[in-house]
Amino acid sequence: xxxxxxxxxxxxxxxxxxxxxxxxxxxxxxxxxxxxxxxxxxxxxxxxxxxxxxxxxxxxxxxxxxxxxxxxxxxxxxxxxxxxxxxxxxxxxxxxxxxxxxxxxxxxxxxxxxxxxxxxxxxxxxxxxxxxxxxxxxxxxxxxxxxxxxxxxxxxxxxxxxxxxxxxxxxxxxxxxxxxxxxxxxxxxxxxxxxxxxxxxxxxxxxxxxxxxxxxxxxxxxxxxxxxxxxxxxxxxxxxxxxxxxxxxxxxxxxxxxxxx
Numbered sequence: 001x002x003x004x005x006x007x008x009x010x011x012x013x014x015x016x017x018x019x020x021x022x023x024x025x026x027x028x029x030x031x032x033x034x035x036x037x038x039x040x041x042x043x044x045x046x047x048x049x050x051x052x053x054x055x056x057x058x059x060x061x062x063x064x065x066x067x068x069x070x071x072x073x074x075x076x077x078x079x080x081x082x083x084x085x086x087x088x089x090x091x092x093x094x095x096x097x098x099x100x101x102x103x104x105x106x107x108x109x110x111x112x113x114x115x116x117x118x119x120x121x122x123x124x125x126x127x128x129x130x131x132x133x134x135x136x137x138x139x140x141x142x143x144x145x146x147x148x149x150x151x152x153x154x155x156x157x158x159x160x161x162x163x164x165x166x167x168x169x170x171x172x173x174x175x176x177x178x179x180x181x182x183x184x185x186x187x188x189x190x191x192x193x194x195x196x197x198x199x200x201x202x203x204x205x206x207x208x209x210x211x212x213x214x215x216x217x218x219x220x221x222x223x224x225x226x227x228x229x230x231x232x233x234x235x236x237x238x239x240x241x242x243x244x245x246x247x248x249x250x251x252x253x254x255x256x257x258x259x260x261x
Contacts, residue, residue: 001035001036001037001241001243001244002032002033002034002035002036003027003030003031003032003033003034003035003036003060003094003096004032004033005241006036006039006060006062006096006237006241006244007026007027007032007096009236009237009240009241010062010096010098010233010236010237011101013102013105013107013236014098014101014102014105014108015101015105016101017101017130018100018101018104018105018128018130018133019099019100019101019104020100023066023099023100023101024066024068024069024097024099025066025097025098025099025100025101025102026096026097027094027095027096028066028067028068028085028095028096028097029067029085029088029089029093029094029095030060030093030094030095030096034094036059036060036094036244037057037059037244037245038056038057038058038059038060038244038245038246038247039058039060039061039062039237039244039245039246039247040052040053040056040058040060040061040062040247040248040249041061041062041063041230041233041234041246041247041248041249041252042061042062042063042064042230042249042251042252043063043064043065043223043226043227043229043230043252044063044064044065044067044252044255045061045063045065045067045084045088045095046080046084046251046252047080047083047084047087048251048253049061049063049249049251049252050084050087050088050091050093051251052249052250052251053091053093054091054093056247058093058247059092059093059094060093060094060095060096061088061093061094061095061096062096062097062098062233062237063095063096063097063098063229064097064098064099064102064226064229064230064233065097065099066097066099067081067084067085067095067097068081068085072085098229098233102229102232102233103135103180103181104128104130104133104134104135105133106132106133108232109180109181109225109226109228109229109232110125110135110136110137110178110179110180111137112228112231112232113158113178113180113199113225113228114137114139114176114178116157116158116228117141117150117153117154117157117176117178118141118142119137119139119140119141119176119178120139120140120141120142121139121140122137122138122139123137123138123139123193124136124137125137125138125177125178125179125186125189125190125193126186126189135179135183135186136177136178136179136183136186136189136190136200137177137178137179138175138176138177138178138190138193138194138195139175139176139178140174140175140176141173141174141175141176143174144172144173144174145172145173145174146171146172146173147168147170147171147172147173147196147197147216148168150173150176150197151163151165151197151218154199154218154220155220158220158224158225158227159224159227160220160221160224161221161258162221162258163218163219163220163221164203164208164218164219165208165216165217165218165219166208166209166211166216166217166218167211167213167216168216169211169213169214169215169216170196170197170215170216172196173196173197173216174196175193175194175195175196175197176195176196176197176198176199177189177190177193177195177197177198177199178198178199178200179198179199179200180200180201180225180226180228181200181201181202181222181225181226182200182201182202182222183198183200183201183202183203184200184202184203184204184207186198186200187207187210187211187217188210190215191211191212191214191215195215196215196216197215197216197217197218198215198216198217198218199218199220199225200217200218200219200220200225201219201220201221201222201224201225201226202219202222203217203219221254221256222256223253223254223255223256224254227252230248230249230252231248233246234246234248
């Protein structure tokens with residue numbers, strides 16, 4: 001199957017036109033007319049993921065995060081990024097990423113997390129100019145529940161090792177806003193949506209002071225919030241390309257480690 005046939009299915013769900021101007025989604029290594037037979041799905045391209053692709057006979061790696069995000073001036077194996085790109089080229093492995101276009105696509109990343117948490121009546125948190133597209137979602141739980149109970153569900157369902165949160169200003173919550181990945185820029189939108197709790201990642205120290213006693217801010221971790229990309233991509237490809245082999249990476253892991261007392 002040609003690379004272009006595989007990417008067309010992904011881009012029908014998450015058009016590249018939806019990606020942010022700073023992003024580098026799309027085909028990174030390889031050509032549209034290259035023939036591919038088996039894809040490995042991961043959050044990031046790492047040396048471990050590349051080795052897994054080689055071991056499993058995968059000639060394409062599809063990730064959420066693009067391996068090349070900033071312009072590169074040389075390839076001399078001095079960094080992980082350089083080594084991964086060099087190895088992919090040597091091995092003839094195609095690299096493709098669906099990043100902010102998958103974030104903002106209707107039924108994309110935040111929608112999937114919301115669905116996994118049982119939220120209903122979902123709406124886009126910050127809409128873009130494209131119909132139905134945007135970043136984040138806001139919805140409601142079937143019944144109100146204690147805020148601490150909800151956060152413990154997040155910990156268990158997503159394998160979160162450390163969930164950071166602001167003051168618990170509401171003992172019971174029902175309306176929840178979600179943005180996968182780095183979502184500090186949507187704190188004000190979450191507050192304006194009337195959400196009792198905003199679940200996101202990559203919040204800084206000062207971000208936790210922006211709740212104004214109106215909303216709970218909860219940081220579940222960047223990797224944890226975006227691991228669902230693997231399942232989204234698996235669903236897209238397995239349902240639309242029955243003759244194309246797709247494998248979920250077992251080496252896709254969180255680069256952040258936690259030390260407990």
